[in-house]
Amino acid sequence: MAKRKIKKDRFDNWQQPKIEHGKLTKWNWVVYRPENFKLGKKTDIGVFTAIFAHYGVTIEDEVQIGSHCTLYSASTIDDKQGPVVLKRNSRIGSHSIVMPGVTVGENTIVGAQSFVNKDLPANEVWAGSPVCFIMTLEEYLKKLEKRKKVK
Secondary structure (H helix, E strand, C coil), X not given: CCCCCCCCCCCCCCCCCCCCEXXXXXXXXXXXXXXXXXXXXXXXXXXXCEEXXXXXXXXXXXXXXXXCCEEEXXXXXXXXXXXXXXXXXXXXXXXXXXXXXXXECCCCEECCCCEECCCECCCEEEECCCCEEEEEHHHHHHHHHHHHHHC
């Protein structure tokens, strides 16, 4: 009897990275003030992302962050400060900036090169500078299905 192959999840062997203040991780992203940083399981953070956790940054389970992103919990330009929270399974596109005090909702997708300066609800797609509502996650998934059928 032939053995059935079980598809491996790329996060099956995921391990918490070693995080030191101001030093690149094994995957070339950096955290400042790691004592105020919480990282969930099975996260994916792109290279050259910088996380400034002075007032707290929480990245929940299964969050993906593209390369060259910046998460700020403090801004010296407008003197704002507050925790940043990326809820479970949210996605942040590459080269995006998330400002202090922002929460990105569960399953929410943020397009590349976006400037996130306000809270984003769960299950939506947002993009732009400043970030604007694009569509619901349900509408987005329906569009993806239509594209698959066309091919």
